[in-house]
Amino acid sequence: AQKITQTQPGMFVQEKEAVTLDCTYDTSDQSYGLFWYKQPSSGEMIFLIYQGSYDEQNATEGRYSLNFQKARKSANLVISASQLGDSAMYFCAMSDNYGGSQGNLIFGKGTKLSVKP
Amino acid sequence: EAGVAQSPRYKIIEKRQSVAFWCNPISGHATLYWYQQILGQGPKLLIQFQNNGVVDDSQLPKDRFSAERLKGVDSTLKIQPAKLEDSAVYLCASSLAGLMLAKNIQYFGAGTRLSVL
Numbered sequence: 444a445q446k447i448t449q450t451q452p453g454m455f456v457q458e459k460e461a462v463t464l465d466c467t468y469d470t471s472d473q474s475y476g477l478f479w480y481k482q483p484s485s486g487e488m489i490f491l492i493y494q495g496s497y498d499e500q501n502a503t504e505g506r507y508s509l510n511f512q513k514a515r516k517s518a519n520l521v522i523s524a525s526q527l528g529d530s531a532m533y534f535c536a537m538s539d540n541y542g543g544s545q546g547n548l549i550f551g552k553g554t555k556l557s558v559k560p
Numbered sequence: 561e562a563g564v565a566q567s568p569r570y571k572i573i574e575k576r577q578s579v580a581f582w583c584n585p586i587s588g589h590a591t592l593y594w595y596q597q598i599l600g601q602g603p604k605l606l607i608q609f610q611n612n613g614v615v616d617d618s619q620l621p622k623d624r625f626s627a628e629r630l631k632g633v634d635s636t637l638k639i640q641p642a643k644l645e646d647s648a649v650y651l652c653a654s655s656l657a658g659l660m661l662a663k664n665i666q667y668f669g670a671g672t673r674l675s676v677l
Contacts, residue, residue: 447602476663486649488603488668495663534602538664547593547616548666550602 445470447535447551454556456525463510464520464554466535472496475537477518478548479509482532491533494518522556530558562586564669566652572675578640581672585633585654591615592629593666594637595651603651609635639674647676 446469456462468477479491494502494509502509510519522529532555536548565584573579585592591610595603606625608616612632620627624643629635639646653666 478665480668485670486651486673487670488651488653490665490667493663493665536602547605547608548603550604552600552602 445472445475445537445549447537447549449535449551449554451554452552454554456522456529456556456558458527458558458560459524461521461523462525462556464522464533464535464556466518466520466551468516468518468535468537470516470537477509477511478536478538479507479518479520480534480536480550481529482534482553484531488534492520525558527558527560530556532556564652564654564667566650566669566672568672569670570673570675572677573642574677575644576641578638579642579674580639581637581650581652581674583635583637583652583669585635585652586667589654589656589667590632591655591664592635593653593655594627594635595653597649597651597671599648606637606650642674642676644676647674649673 448467475496477494481489492502492504492507492509494511501511506523508521532553534553535551538548567582593608594606596606597603607620607627609629612629627637649671651668651671653668655664655666
């Protein structure tokens, strides 16, 4: 069965510094997708970044980058130049079928990021 | 473009009462998902619709939960009768989810926070 593990319940980072949020996954599928979502206190899950299992380059979206190490089954999120508005819960998720017509997401337990001024 | 709309935002009921949640997905999104997020955990899929048909309801407690997506657009999720352990945030998400899409990004609503007393 697929599984996502986020080992950091909480993280602190100083404003303007970079931070890495850890995510490891377990799957026997060859085709899969990896996602990161942000959940502020308002409750909405906001899509941040996606990495496909066959993508050779690490995904980047603005200040977000995904450090994808397939052999180690890790998909860490790197946030550069942290801002106060980055304070939120961050969830790593995985989909099967490479995001095909099912593409159900399995989520980790999340990491609470707090940005200090 | 309007996002995923959910209502109500908050609901407090007593155990054994019934409750219904409503979701309107992003226009044109064929796939709709309902997730349950218990405090301190990541979201867990309850049911997935493709247009107005159910694709996956394997984790839906069918003795008390029901969901429908008439006309393939908006959807309702019902709990009857509610139990204390149903206290959670219920998130609705939608995606384009075509068979030929390489990635299936799910966009979430703000959720309904249910408290069962």
